[in-house]
Amino acid sequence: MLYRPRLLHPFPLGFLLFIASWLGLAEPARATHIVGGEMELVHNSGDSYTLLLNLYFDAYNGSPSALDADLTASIFDKATNARMMNVLLPLTSNTFVSYTNPACAKPTLSTRKLVYSKAITLPAGTYNGPQGYYAAVERCCRNNSISNIVDPGGAAQTFYLEFPSVVRRGQTFYDSTPRIFPPLADYACRDELFYYDFGGQDADKDSLVYELVTPLNGHSNATTPKPASASPGPYSTITWQPPAPALPGQPALPPLGTLNQIPGTPTLQINRFTGRLTVRPSNLGLFVFGVSCSEYRRGEKIGESRRDFQLMVLNCPTNTKPSMVLLPAAASNVPYRPGRDTLHLVPGSNHCVRLRFTDPDPNSRLSLSLSPVNFSGLLPAFTTATSGAVRSPGQPDTLTATLCFPDCINTRGRVFLLDVVVGDDGCSLPKRDTVRVAFTSVPPPNSPPTLTTTAGPGLPLHVRVGDLVTFNLTGTDPDNDPIQLEMTGQGFNPASLGATLTQAPAGNQQQGRFSWRVDCRAVGPDSVLVFQFAAATSPCTERQAAIISVPVVVRYANTPPVLTASPLFPLPASPGVLPVVRLPLGATFTTALAGADADRDGLTLTATSENFALAEAGMSFTAQNGTGVAAGTFRWDVSCDAVVLHRPLDVTFRLVDATCRPVPQAQTVRFEVIRPESPELKLYNIITPNGDRVNDEFRLPELPLNFCDEQFASVRIFSRWGQQLFESHDREFRWPGEGSGSLYYYLVTYTDGRSFKGWLEVKP
Structure with a gap:
C-alpha cells in the first residue's frame, strides 16, 4: 500500500521567534531537535567569502524555542588551535527537505533546512598558515529517540569544516569548499535495500573523497546548549550504544562503530568516490550517522567537510520489484539476454526494440528511464508512453513500450552499454529492474560538402583603401545535408574590418555574398590578409567542412603634403631655432599659407598656440580646406594686447592629410613686438x-x-x-x-x- 501524504502548515519563522520571546526564553533551553548539518565556505571575489551553516531541524518533534535566530561560528588556526575570529551567523533561509517520493511522506518525519550565513573577509596577510584553518559551531541537543547512541537527548553536535590558507607557496590560493547534495527526508524500510546519493559538487572542480566518520559531540551540553562561541578542537565524539545481549544460541551482535553505524546486511556503507549511501537495515529505530567529504587538488588534501544526519528505519508493506524484458526483433518473442547478446545496428537495419514490463504488486505505477554507462551524446528515444499503471481495475497486467536508436549513433567499433530501467512507486524508495543493453552502431555513409567561389582565379586579390571587394560563394552537399557558410580570418576578425558575408539557400545549395569596403582598418604591418570560407555540414552531429582561402593584398602608400607660406617666414640662423617675426606697435603682418598633396587626400590647415588664444594677441587665421589643396590667411595686428600677455608668442601652422597614416607638416613661428629705444638711464642728484x-x-x-x-x-x-x-x-x-x-x-x-x-x- 502507499502512504498518503499529510499537508504540513509550518509556522512562519517570525511567529516562532515571537512565541519563544513571549515565553520568556532569554537563554536557549535544552531541546531535542537537531537532525544534523554541515558547513560551507564559498569564495566570492578577492578576499571576500561567505561562511554558511546548514542545520537540519526536526520540524515534528523540535521545540520552537530551539529554532535559533543566529548561531556563532569560530575560526581557528589548524596548526596552533589559536582563535582567529568569531562570526555571528544570522538565519537567512528556512525551508523543508523534500522526499524522493512525496507519496511516501510520513507526517512524523518532517525536516527543516535552516541556513545561517554571513559574508566574511580572509586577508592574505592573516590567513596564510601552512596547515590551513577550521571552523566550528557547537549546539546541543540531538533527538531523544535516536537508537544508536548513549543519552541522545543530552548529546551535542559540533559542525566542523576545514579549509586551506588563502596563500600557498607564496601564491594566492582561492577555494570554495564542497557543497554536499541535498539531504534526505526519506526513511528506510527494515530488511529492504536503502540507497541515497550523498555525493557533492565542487565549484573549483577539485576531487572529492567520501568516508564514514563518527559524529562529533564537542563541548556543549544540556546545561549550556548554545555556547557564546565554539571551543577549539579537538572535539569529542558521540558514544555508541552497546549491542544488546545475544539471545540464547545466537551469535553475539557486533558492536556499533564508525564502520557499523546502522546495523544491517550490509551495514551502512558509502562509495568512496561517488558518495552513494547504501544499507539494508535490520533494526527499527532512528539512527544517527556521519560522513566526511575530503577535498583534493592535484593529489593534495586541502579541506574537509563533515555532515551528520539521521535515518529512520520503519516496517514497510512488502514491495516486490518490477520486471522487464527486451525484445530486439519486431516479430519475435525471444528476449534479449543481458551479458550474452549484443545489438548490431547498421544502416538500413531495424533500430527499434520492444519492452515489456510489469509488477506483481497490485496498483503499481511503473516508469521507464535510460542511463548510459560508458558513453555520452545521443541517446535512444521512447516512441510510446514511458509510464503507466498495472494490475489496477481496468489496467493491464503488462505494459509495452518501443525504444528506437538514432541512425546517427556511431560507436566507432566499441560496444556501448545502456541501462534501461523500470521503477515502481513503492515506499520508501522505488524498486527497480535494469536491463543492460550492449550495442554497436554504424551511421549511414556521408559525402563531404563542396565550396566554390568567384573570387579567383587571379589570387591574391590586390586592393587599395576605398575599393569595394565583392564575390560569391556556393556550398553544395551531395547528400543534401543542410549547409552553413562561415567566414573567418587568419589572425583577425573579418567583421572588425567591416567585411560581411550574407547567405541564403538556393535549391539544394547555399549561396553567399562577400562584401568589403576597404578602409584604414585594413592597413597594418601585414600586407596580406587571408580570409577563410567554409561550407559546413553536421550529419549525425559530426562536423564536415570544405574550406577555401582568399588572400587579399592591401596596397597603401602616402606622400607627405607640402606646406608653403607667402611671404616666407624668416629662417633662423641656426638649426633648431624658431624663425622670428618682429614688428613694432601699430604694424600689421599678413601671410598666405598653402597646402598641396600629391595623393589628393583631404587637407586640413590650422594655426594654434599652446600658450594663448590667437585673438588675445590680435591674431587671426582663416582656412579653406579641401581635397588635395588647402589655403589659409594669417594676420597679426600688432598692439599692446600681444605685449601684456607676458609670454612667448609661438604659433604653429599645421597641415594634416586625411589618410590612414598621415604625415603632418608643421612650422612653428615666434612673433615678437619691437620695443622702442629708451635713452640710457641717468639719475641726477x-x-x-x-x-x-x-x-x-x-x-x-x-x-x-x-x-x-x-x-x-x-x-x-x-x-x-x-x-x-x-x-x-x-x-x-x-x-x-x-x-x-x-x-x-x-x-x-x-x-x-x-x-x-x-x-x-x-x-x-
Missing part, C-alpha cells in the same frame, strides 16, 4: 636753483619711456626727516627745490612695479 637757468630744476629726462603697460606712475620727493614735499604723475615733471640748500630723497615708480630712488642735494 644736484640742482642749483640760483636763477642762472642752468640746472635750476630737478628733472629726470632719461627715465625709461612709457610702453604699453610699462607706464610712469609717479615721483615723490621727501625731506631728510621723511616728510613728503613733492609728488607728480607727469613723466616730464620739474621741481625747483624747496627753500635754502639741503639734502632730499626721491622715489620714482612705474606701473609694472619697477622703481628708481636716490638722493638730491639743493645748493643755493
Whole structure:
C-alpha cells in the first residue's frame, strides 16, 4: 500500500521567534531537535567569502524555542588551535527537505533546512598558515529517540569544516569548499535495500573523497546548549550504544562503530568516490550517522567537510520489484539476454526494440528511464508512453513500450552499454529492474560538402583603401545535408574590418555574398590578409567542412603634403631655432599659407598656440580646406594686447592629410613686438636753483619711456626727516627745490612695479 501524504502548515519563522520571546526564553533551553548539518565556505571575489551553516531541524518533534535566530561560528588556526575570529551567523533561509517520493511522506518525519550565513573577509596577510584553518559551531541537543547512541537527548553536535590558507607557496590560493547534495527526508524500510546519493559538487572542480566518520559531540551540553562561541578542537565524539545481549544460541551482535553505524546486511556503507549511501537495515529505530567529504587538488588534501544526519528505519508493506524484458526483433518473442547478446545496428537495419514490463504488486505505477554507462551524446528515444499503471481495475497486467536508436549513433567499433530501467512507486524508495543493453552502431555513409567561389582565379586579390571587394560563394552537399557558410580570418576578425558575408539557400545549395569596403582598418604591418570560407555540414552531429582561402593584398602608400607660406617666414640662423617675426606697435603682418598633396587626400590647415588664444594677441587665421589643396590667411595686428600677455608668442601652422597614416607638416613661428629705444638711464642728484637757468630744476629726462603697460606712475620727493614735499604723475615733471640748500630723497615708480630712488642735494 502507499502512504498518503499529510499537508504540513509550518509556522512562519517570525511567529516562532515571537512565541519563544513571549515565553520568556532569554537563554536557549535544552531541546531535542537537531537532525544534523554541515558547513560551507564559498569564495566570492578577492578576499571576500561567505561562511554558511546548514542545520537540519526536526520540524515534528523540535521545540520552537530551539529554532535559533543566529548561531556563532569560530575560526581557528589548524596548526596552533589559536582563535582567529568569531562570526555571528544570522538565519537567512528556512525551508523543508523534500522526499524522493512525496507519496511516501510520513507526517512524523518532517525536516527543516535552516541556513545561517554571513559574508566574511580572509586577508592574505592573516590567513596564510601552512596547515590551513577550521571552523566550528557547537549546539546541543540531538533527538531523544535516536537508537544508536548513549543519552541522545543530552548529546551535542559540533559542525566542523576545514579549509586551506588563502596563500600557498607564496601564491594566492582561492577555494570554495564542497557543497554536499541535498539531504534526505526519506526513511528506510527494515530488511529492504536503502540507497541515497550523498555525493557533492565542487565549484573549483577539485576531487572529492567520501568516508564514514563518527559524529562529533564537542563541548556543549544540556546545561549550556548554545555556547557564546565554539571551543577549539579537538572535539569529542558521540558514544555508541552497546549491542544488546545475544539471545540464547545466537551469535553475539557486533558492536556499533564508525564502520557499523546502522546495523544491517550490509551495514551502512558509502562509495568512496561517488558518495552513494547504501544499507539494508535490520533494526527499527532512528539512527544517527556521519560522513566526511575530503577535498583534493592535484593529489593534495586541502579541506574537509563533515555532515551528520539521521535515518529512520520503519516496517514497510512488502514491495516486490518490477520486471522487464527486451525484445530486439519486431516479430519475435525471444528476449534479449543481458551479458550474452549484443545489438548490431547498421544502416538500413531495424533500430527499434520492444519492452515489456510489469509488477506483481497490485496498483503499481511503473516508469521507464535510460542511463548510459560508458558513453555520452545521443541517446535512444521512447516512441510510446514511458509510464503507466498495472494490475489496477481496468489496467493491464503488462505494459509495452518501443525504444528506437538514432541512425546517427556511431560507436566507432566499441560496444556501448545502456541501462534501461523500470521503477515502481513503492515506499520508501522505488524498486527497480535494469536491463543492460550492449550495442554497436554504424551511421549511414556521408559525402563531404563542396565550396566554390568567384573570387579567383587571379589570387591574391590586390586592393587599395576605398575599393569595394565583392564575390560569391556556393556550398553544395551531395547528400543534401543542410549547409552553413562561415567566414573567418587568419589572425583577425573579418567583421572588425567591416567585411560581411550574407547567405541564403538556393535549391539544394547555399549561396553567399562577400562584401568589403576597404578602409584604414585594413592597413597594418601585414600586407596580406587571408580570409577563410567554409561550407559546413553536421550529419549525425559530426562536423564536415570544405574550406577555401582568399588572400587579399592591401596596397597603401602616402606622400607627405607640402606646406608653403607667402611671404616666407624668416629662417633662423641656426638649426633648431624658431624663425622670428618682429614688428613694432601699430604694424600689421599678413601671410598666405598653402597646402598641396600629391595623393589628393583631404587637407586640413590650422594655426594654434599652446600658450594663448590667437585673438588675445590680435591674431587671426582663416582656412579653406579641401581635397588635395588647402589655403589659409594669417594676420597679426600688432598692439599692446600681444605685449601684456607676458609670454612667448609661438604659433604653429599645421597641415594634416586625411589618410590612414598621415604625415603632418608643421612650422612653428615666434612673433615678437619691437620695443622702442629708451635713452640710457641717468639719475641726477644736484640742482642749483640760483636763477642762472642752468640746472635750476630737478628733472629726470632719461627715465625709461612709457610702453604699453610699462607706464610712469609717479615721483615723490621727501625731506631728510621723511616728510613728503613733492609728488607728480607727469613723466616730464620739474621741481625747483624747496627753500635754502639741503639734502632730499626721491622715489620714482612705474606701473609694472619697477622703481628708481636716490638722493638730491639743493645748493643755493
